[in-house]
Amino acid sequence: MLRFAIRRLLLALAVGFTVSLAAFLALQLATDPAQAIAGEDAEPAVVEQIRIEYGLDRPLVTQYVDWIGNVVQGNFGESFYWHQSVADLILQAAPTTLKLATFSILVTILVAIPLGALAAMRPNSWVDRLALSVSVSAQAIPNFWLGLVVIVIFSVHLGWFPVAGDRTLAHFVLPAFVLGMTSVPAVMRLTRAGLLEAFEADYIRTARAKGFRGYPLLKKQALRNAMLPVISVLAVQLGNKLGGAIITEAVFSMRGLGRLAVDSIQGGDIPTVQMLVFVFAMTFVLLTFIADLINAWIDPRLRLR
Amino acid sequence: MNEHAPLLRVENLSITLKTPSGEQVQPLRGVNFELSRGEALGIVGESGSGKSMSMLALMGLLPSNARRDADSLKLGDKDLLQIEDTTFAREIAGKRIGMIFQEPMTSLNPVYTIGRQLIETATLYGRGTARAARARAIELLNRVGVPEPELRLDQYPHQLSGGLRQRVMIAMALMNEPELIIADEPTTALDVTIKAQILDLLADLQSELGMGMILVSHDIGAVSRAVDRIGVMYAGAFVEKGPLDDVFEHPLHPYTQGLLQCAPRATLAHGGPRLGAIPGSVPSPFKRLTRCAFSDRCPHVHDACYGSEPALRSAGNQAYRCVLDAEQLQSDNDHSDKGVVIPHATPVQVEHGDPPVLALESASCVFTTRRGLLGRSKDNRAVDDVSIALHGNEILAIVGESGSGKTTTARMMLGLQQPTSGVALFRGEALEKSTPRQRAQLIQPVFQDPYSSLNPLRTVGDSIGRPLVVHGVGNRASRRERALEIMSLVGLPERFYNSYPNQMSGGQRQRVAIARALVLEPKVLICDEPTSALDISVQAQILNLLLDLRERLGLTYLLITHDLAVVRYFATRVVVMKSGQIVESGETERVYTQPTHPYTQELLASISDPLRRSA
Amino acid sequence: GCTDDGSQDDILDVAFQSQVSNLDRTFTTKREYIILSQLIDDFLFDVDPETLKYEPLLAKSYEFINDTTLDVTLRDGVKFHDGSTLSVKDVLYTYNFVLDPDNGARANRNVSDWLESVEQIGPMTVRFHLSYPYPLALRDMAVTVPIRKAGSYTVDGELDKSALVTRENGLGPYEVVHFLPGREVMLKRFEDYYDGSPKGKPAIRQIRIHTISDWGSAQAGILAGELDWLYNVPGDIARNLDASGYAKRLVGPSMRIGFLQLDAAGLTGENAPLTDLRVRRAVNHAINRQSIVENLVGAGASLIATSCNPVQFGCETDVQRYPYDPRKARELLTEAGYPDGFPLTLWAYRDPYVAEAMAQDLRDVGIDVSLRYVPLPVLNKARSAGEIPAYFGTWGAGGTADVAATLSVMWNMNTDRNLAQDPLIAKLVASAERTQVKETRRQLYSRALKRIADQAYWAPLYVFPQNYVVNKRLGFPVPSDGLPRLYLTHWRSDGDSTSGDRASGGTVGNKGGN
Amino acid sequence: MSSIDNTLPERQTSAGVEHTESLITLTPRQLLHRRAFSHWGLIIGTLTVIALVLLAVVGPLVLPFDAYAQELAGRLQPPVWAGGDWAHPLGTDHLGRDYLARLLIGARISLTVGFFAATLGCIIGVTLGVCAGYFGGRIDQAVSYLLTCQLALPQILLAMALVFLIGPSIYVVIGVIGVLQWSYFLVVTRSAVMRIRELDYIASAKTIGSSTRSIFWHEVLPNLRSQIIVIFTIEMGVAILSEAALSFLGVGIQSPTPSWGLMISEGRQSMFFNPWLTILPGIALFLLVMGVNLMGDGMRDVLTPEGRH
Numbered sequence A: 001m002l003r004f005a006i007r008r009l010l011l012a013l014a015v016g017f018t019v020s021l022a023a024f025l026a027l028q029l030a031t032d033p034a035q036a037i038a039g040e041d042a043e044p045a046v047v048e049q050i051r052i053e054y055g056l057d058r059p060l061v062t063q064y065v066d067w068i069g070n071v072v073q074g075n076f077g078e079s080f081y082w083h084q085s086v087a088d089l090i091l092q093a094a095p096t097t098l099k100l101a102t103f104s105i106l107v108t109i110l111v112a113i114p115l116g117a118l119a120a121m122r123p124n125s126w127v128d129r130l131a132l133s134v135s136v137s138a139q140a141i142p143n144f145w146l147g148l149v150v151i152v153i154f155s156v157h158l159g160w161f162p163v164a165g166d167r168t169l170a171h172f173v174l175p176a177f178v179l180g181m182t183s184v185p186a187v188m189r190l191t192r193a194g195l196l197e198a199f200e201a202d203y204i205r206t207a208r209a210k211g212f213r214g215y216p217l218l219k220k221q222a223l224r225n226a227m228l229p230v231i232s233v234l235a236v237q238l239g240n241k242l243g244g245a246i247i248t249e250a251v252f253s254m255r256g257l258g259r260l261a262v263d264s265i266q267g268g269d270i271p272t273v274q275m276l277v278f279v280f281a282m283t284f285v286l287l288t289f290i291a292d293l294i295n296a297w298i299d300p301r302l303r304l305r
Numbered sequence B: 001m002n003e004h005a006p007l008l009r010v011e012n013l014s015i016t017l018k019t020p021s022g023e024q025v026q027p028l029r030g031v032n033f034e035l036s037r038g039e040a041l042g043i044v045g046e047s048g049s050g051k052s053m054s055m056l057a058l059m060g061l062l063p064s065n066a067r068r069d070a071d072s073l074k075l076g077d078k079d080l081l082q083i084e085d086t087t088f089a090r091e092i093a094g095k096r097i098g099m100i101f102q103e104p105m106t107s108l109n110p111v112y113t114i115g116r117q118l119i120e121t122a123t124l125y126g127r128g129t130a131r132a133a134r135a136r137a138i139e140l141l142n143r144v145g146v147p148e149p150e151l152r153l154d155q156y157p158h159q160l161s162g163g164l165r166q167r168v169m170i171a172m173a174l175m176n177e178p179e180l181i182i183a184d185e186p187t188t189a190l191d192v193t194i195k196a197q198i199l200d201l202l203a204d205l206q207s208e209l210g211m212g213m214i215l216v217s218h219d220i221g222a223v224s225r226a227v228d229r230i231g232v233m234y235a236g237a238f239v240e241k242g243p244l245d246d247v248f249e250h251p252l253h254p255y256t257q258g259l260l261q262c263a264p265r266a267t268l269a270h271g272g273p274r275l276g277a278i279p280g281s282v283p284s285p286f287k288r289l290t291r292c293a294f295s296d297r298c299p300h301v302h303d304a305c306y307g308s309e310p311a312l313r314s315a316g317n318q319a320y321r322c323v324l325d326a327e328q329l330q331s332d333n334d335h336s337d338k339g340v341v342i343p344h345a346t347p348v349q350v351e352h353g354d355p356p357v358l359a360l361e362s363a364s365c366v367f368t369t370r371r372g373l374l375g376r377s378k379d380n381r382a383v384d385d386v387s388i389a390l391h392g393n394e395i396l397a398i399v400g401e402s403g404s405g406k407t408t409t410a411r412m413m414l415g416l417q418q419p420t421s422g423v424a425l426f427r428g429e430a431l432e433k434s435t436p437r438q439r440a441q442l443i444q445p446v447f448q449d450p451y452s453s454l455n456p457l458r459t460v461g462d463s464i465g466r467p468l469v470v471h472g473v474g475n476r477a478s479r480r481e482r483a484l485e486i487m488s489l490v491g492l493p494e495r496f497y498n499s500y501p502n503q504m505s506g507g508q509r510q511r512v513a514i515a516r517a518l519v520l521e522p523k524v525l526i527c528d529e530p531t532s533a534l535d536i537s538v539q540a541q542i543l544n545l546l547l548d549l550r551e552r553l554g555l556t557y558l559l560i561t562h563d564l565a566v567v568r569y570f571a572t573r574v575v576v577m578k579s580g581q582i583v584e585s586g587e588t589e590r591v592y593t594q595p596t597h598p599y600t601q602e603l604l605a606s607i608s609d610p611l612r613r614s615a
Numbered sequence C: 001g002c003t004d005d006g007s008q009d010d011i012l013d014v015a016f017q018s019q020v021s022n023l024d025r026t027f028t029t030k031r032e033y034i035i036l037s038q039l040i041d042d043f044l045f046d047v048d049p050e051t052l053k054y055e056p057l058l059a060k061s062y063e064f065i066n067d068t069t070l071d072v073t074l075r076d077g078v079k080f081h082d083g084s085t086l087s088v089k090d091v092l093y094t095y096n097f098v099l100d101p102d103n104g105a106r107a108n109r110n111v112s113d114w115l116e117s118v119e120q121i122g123p124m125t126v127r128f129h130l131s132y133p134y135p136l137a138l139r140d141m142a143v144t145v146p147i148r149k150a151g152s153y154t155v156d157g158e159l160d161k162s163a164l165v166t167r168e169n170g171l172g173p174y175e176v177v178h179f180l181p182g183r184e185v186m187l188k189r190f191e192d193y194y195d196g197s198p199k200g201k202p203a204i205r206q207i208r209i210h211t212i213s214d215w216g217s218a219q220a221g222i223l224a225g226e227l228d229w230l231y232n233v234p235g236d237i238a239r240n241l242d243a244s245g246y247a248k249r250l251v252g253p254s255m256r257i258g259f260l261q262l263d264a265a266g267l268t269g270e271n272a273p274l275t276d277l278r279v280r281r282a283v284n285h286a287i288n289r290q291s292i293v294e295n296l297v298g299a300g301a302s303l304i305a306t307s308c309n310p311v312q313f314g315c316e317t318d319v320q321r322y323p324y325d326p327r328k329a330r331e332l333l334t335e336a337g338y339p340d341g342f343p344l345t346l347w348a349y350r351d352p353y354v355a356e357a358m359a360q361d362l363r364d365v366g367i368d369v370s371l372r373y374v375p376l377p378v379l380n381k382a383r384s385a386g387e388i389p390a391y392f393g394t395w396g397a398g399g400t401a402d403v404a405a406t407l408s409v410m411w412n413m414n415t416d417r418n419l420a421q422d423p424l425i426a427k428l429v430a431s432a433e434r435t436q437v438k439e440t441r442r443q444l445y446s447r448a449l450k451r452i453a454d455q456a457y458w459a460p461l462y463v464f465p466q467n468y469v470v471n472k473r474l475g476f477p478v479p480s481d482g483l484p485r486l487y488l489t490h491w492r493s494d495g496d497s498t499s500g501d502r503a504s505g506g507t508v509g510n511k512g513g514n
Numbered sequence D: 001m002s003s004i005d006n007t008l009p010e011r012q013t014s015a016g017v018e019h020t021e022s023l024i025t026l027t028p029r030q031l032l033h034r035r036a037f038s039h040w041g042l043i044i045g046t047l048t049v050i051a052l053v054l055l056a057v058v059g060p061l062v063l064p065f066d067a068y069a070q071e072l073a074g075r076l077q078p079p080v081w082a083g084g085d086w087a088h089p090l091g092t093d094h095l096g097r098d099y100l101a102r103l104l105i106g107a108r109i110s111l112t113v114g115f116f117a118a119t120l121g122c123i124i125g126v127t128l129g130v131c132a133g134y135f136g137g138r139i140d141q142a143v144s145y146l147l148t149c150q151l152a153l154p155q156i157l158l159a160m161a162l163v164f165l166i167g168p169s170i171y172v173v174i175g176v177i178g179v180l181q182w183s184y185f186l187v188v189t190r191s192a193v194m195r196i197r198e199l200d201y202i203a204s205a206k207t208i209g210s211s212t213r214s215i216f217w218h219e220v221l222p223n224l225r226s227q228i229i230v231i232f233t234i235e236m237g238v239a240i241l242s243e244a245a246l247s248f249l250g251v252g253i254q255s256p257t258p259s260w261g262l263m264i265s266e267g268r269q270s271m272f273f274n275p276w277l278t279i280l281p282g283i284a285l286f287l288l289v290m291g292v293n294l295m296g297d298g299m300r301d302v303l304t305p306e307g308r309h
């Protein structure tokens, strides 16, 4: 088990470094960080001074290798753009995104799983059809557009929620809803399919022969089996939400990791982007690891590994 | 038999299914039977005859698109037709009726412990306390022969072997001391030796606890170990019922007669009479039947069979569904016993002198499996130091339990699997020295699963002609010619030339596979369980076909099977494998009459022959 | 929580488009920081928002002893936010810090060009020694060098340039309550702000600066009553918000001009079409500035024909003009050997609609324009790599009302902004920067600007208007240099206050009733 | 698997429909037609997509509006139902360009990007998936690693960086989306090939002496066809939304080329005052993606009934 955990950690590190290398190269080639730091009306000498100050005149390989060395030593570097340590920046922005991701995954779970379960209990009924329509629609609605529409309706016209920002919990309601809806189709379909499959399974027939019917059958026999793929997908979705809150944060003017990432890209702030990508990738791999652990807890067959 | 209060009375039970496309299917068409307390009833019949359906109907486990109709369905004095499903679940299911299913691997919930699953049966709806249930679980596990029961309670299904799981299933069915126990093919998925143990256990328990038992199986031999009475189902209804011995001794219905004849018998010496195959296959339940369901395949068919479906008639203790009289049927059967026998294939001289066509010398095969990107690897020694030689013109059989390495051995001989150590020899030379094409012209395989051995996107003609294409033989027209020729050789009508595999039955597909194997005119066929996916009547057809082909084409066979009866009937030499090793080999008759290895002896002891009891 | 009306809790909610990541003006050059710095810092001098004249701020008085010597006397009793009193020591520290190239002070980097040294010559008097006569000395002192407390950048005995990034100890009318980098700055009135400051004592108790980078959210914020003040608002949005009745639009001038820069030097290729004067003139003739300004930029904008803002000192407006004349443009192109036009990538980083309209105008005369709209750093990188044949540039001159702030940056020979690489212009501009004699400077600049226009190095477009959208109850004096002074804002209780009921019924639907 | 497999032939082939006697005699193609024409989702989806494709292809040719002609004086005119006139049925945008014409060209963009990005993703994903599935071992591990990296990569971030790097154009957008979206193709083909690889007809093809390449092309790939078509459709929907999202963020299609995402982002500036600018492209996007998704779901039900879960 410990060995397995260490292997996964190494994998996460490897993936993190690979992926951040991609980000590093892409950004180095695309923008001039020194120019970005200097701003719109900056004079060239200022830019040159900045370039030397931040070591941007060194060869790319040196820059990247130095960076890895630093990260391994726990030094995440200094942001060019924000004049702060990258670690601080990420720690400041993380709570917003974490909250957003958590709330939105809660939305997903609260909408998708009951809906999927109801649909599976009565395939081809109106509930099933409703669930299917919800999933088809949610899959087709561009979520940035949905964000705009809910702002117009709920914030401006009805005035129920604040328009933009992330100061209070109320600020999170709409974005969490919008972001949460994006994962509803996948999770709902998997729940439904998983339960249907479980209901077809031999052990459910056994349970029915023992006298199980209805809700207890769902809860005590089928659910646990059906949840395996759902949990894996939820982990992936949560990972995507951490990395992919970009659009939602943009629409709702929230200042989380997504926003930090966009600003840093636009500002050519390579250390921050690199570290963000690294953190996202690590988180993603670790989330799948956690999902595997949960799955192993649910399904003893997976514990053999 | 207690005439007054039968334990179970089923009258005119029918099931109608509505398929998604809106068509109506009737897998059960008026089933009648009675079961007294303490009696064991066996139900046999080929796949799709409706055995499982009738059991599921009893337990209210039918799929949601099924409708159940019956004149009467009574457990004791409880009318099962009248009670609500919730009441049924609370009072009957798992309490008064226990049920055992076929697949021990999947019938237990993989995510809960054995203990939890046993105990919940007895505590559901407040049936009993957890403590009492636990005690009973331990006691029952002990009784069904699960060692260290207390330890098992905390184990998960996947930690037990198939046999142990089936024992747990039995214990679970017994948790609430049911009056009736229904076992639907409880042993089909198990290895031969374990199969016999489980059946014996069921028989013991049934008589010991005085329960009623219904034992469903397609294997007549298996049923004969454990029941008193037997019913034979065909196309959704009983065609014959009666006490076991009577039915086996003088079967009345032509179908019963056919079934008994087409089962190869391990107790008879090699080279017995030809199997009496029943031609054709089971009718589809989609047809509305306005005539005798068996009329398509019946040797005695005449005009009276077409008017309407014959009713069940009784003769002595037996009942049968045929327009003919019992005496006539009886005499026909006795007569056919001699008359219908086709002379057994003339023995072909086995060539021993030359180097063997195919051989393995101290071959081993180790599979290394690794889970995930960084998982640990595990070695599995599938075949361990096996030497085997296949000579021209012989029929060599490999038998052994599941996972003993039979298929792997065959794959090494075919060149599909590289031995980890040791060599495979093709006519005395290392296999690698010849190209796959050269080998293909001499050796061809026939696989177990007729569904996966054909590319679903190719028509039959295409599949059969494919080897010719690969070998660049002939042109389009000549290949078609050749394919049709081979099709007629294996008994496939020309009209199948443009059919797709999904339009054919298993037996027909297996014929296509054989045709494809023969199209390059090889000398050796390696048949890996060629009949184990098929019904017994179709198995007989295929075995007969293989024998015919051998006679005509002078083929050599390597036959892999776990069916001892088939081996004795078919093979000239036999190799017994266990855990990747050869434990015994020799002439078939020698091995069957004087087994030396304890495992072989155990195997032979587990044979159940329906006719041996009566003979 | 969020307020419905700033006046209720006396908090002014301000939205910036660009995020504030650093409070220290010394190390930043962006517009937002300048606005912020006006609030939390004080300088020796100040620019009067109306007259744009330089006047003493922390300085009580000043005197030019000669062309290169300036004496400044400080006010008494000026307090830092931490309570300590301003002394000459602090001014010396500040200027010496700026002068030391190792410190990399960014905003005032060019101070070290013209300033040689500072010394104390009286209890409250400092003497500045200039390296050469520099006309913009007071400007630089008023805009780029906030006065720091002595030792501000020394933490635990070591130099720490980021010492003030998050904790400012300024002299300005507001002090920092809290700062969430990239999100929010909360300021409160500095109650000990000295009497007699030309900036005056602030009226509003607190200012909260949000970062809201897109106009959709900003509008929603105004409509929902969560924001009181926006600036730099695109014309359409400002108009719409004004018409909605939820806020009012104020238009003022800005120092920023827009122009097309053309690769006259052939940086993108020896024979690049734009190296041909006729082609550059064709480009100038092709653009319908009038229509763009009227329809897209909106009120407050003014057309320019010369390459500077006419309000700046030295901005010669009597130059060669290229009126909108597509036919002429085509003729010129044909003459230059491009009867069928040529492919041209036009780069832009802001005002996409204007860029698109210009692209269309150029296409209409036959130039096959593809528009490349990118963030600024990307454009800058491409420009320094010499890949840009033409771009839509803008220049704010740091709010300076003197062409020096424009021409010296754009036309020196070392900058990649100089796509013309004309040594004559560079020489003229450089000499103008070394004299205090106004008339000489004016003449030099005039010659340079005339040449720019003759050669059609640029296609000057217009002076940007500065649109503000503010709470109807907010008093906000519109500055004439486009640099908002938020310390001058106050809540009004006059007739305009009818819109106070916005607090109760804040929905768009209401607007029909007004 | 020593058991006698006693399931019915019909039940093995797949769930449900083929049970019917009459259906059993149908060829696979006929069967497909049957299932297709009784699947409502598929029909609605296909009709929607066909309608939009027709509009996109024919519309701009037939209608007298120009998607690119600017008329600054006539900007931001409302659609007819909000007081506009028939000169511009759906009004005009910020530069006075006809909105209907832009929407129609936008459909072309969406369809083109969707189709080619999915094709690119398909080529990458299927190639990797088939190699990993067929050869297993080290190759499989390398592909798994690549997959993990791709999944762990915050895609929008890299897309933004790439678009800044190469410069935005429709080809770049197609390339970026295609290069970043192949995981689904890979996962499905990989496991399908792993399954197919073990099937007896592959072993049989080997024993008749077929070369590996011939097995690839003649036995493996044809059997992946239906799965690939299904994923292709689904991924096309995803690609269309990705393009819209990138364009919305300003790193996708560039004006003056109209992309629905870009139009939403442009309209957003005045969404409170000229809401149709935001709402119309949003609805168009919704309809197209829903059509494509319904088509994909439908095809999955019809082509791979067992793949429904």
Ligand SMILES: Nc1ncnc2c1ncn2[C@@H]1O[C@H](COP(=O)(O)OP(=O)(O)OP(=O)(O)O)[C@@H](O)[C@H]1O
Pocket (backbone or CB within 6 Å): B017, B019, B025, B027, B045, B046, B047, B048, B049, B050, B051, B052, B053, B054, B063, B218, B285, D006, D007, D008, D010, D011, D019
């Ligand atoms: N869900 C279903 N939908 C349609 N037809 C079905 C369904 N389940 C079973 N059938 C049909 O009902 C008939 C009876 O099936 P049943 O399972 O009872 O056969 P069986 O005798 O138990 O066969 P086996 O030996 O294969 O278990 C078969 O023809 C089968 O095709």
Ligand SMILES: Nc1ncnc2c1ncn2[C@@H]1O[C@H](COP(=O)(O)OP(=O)(O)OP(=O)(O)O)[C@@H](O)[C@H]1O
Pocket (backbone or CB within 6 Å): B367, B368, B369, B380, B381, B382, B383, B400, B401, B402, B403, B404, B405, B406, B407, B408, B409, B562, D001, D002
């Ligand atoms: N490709 C493979 N990879 C890993 N292990 C394998 C592979 N093929 C077979 N094995 C293992 O090798 C052992 C022998 O398998 P094999 O298929 O030869 O047995 P068998 O006697 O044919 O069994 P059955 O009667 O079930 O067909 C089994 O434990 C099996 O799990």
Ligand SMILES: [Mg+2]
Pocket (backbone or CB within 6 Å): B051, B052, B053, B185
């Ligand atoms: Mg059955």
Ligand SMILES: [Mg+2]
Pocket (backbone or CB within 6 Å): B406, B407, B408, B528
């Ligand atoms: Mg095998």
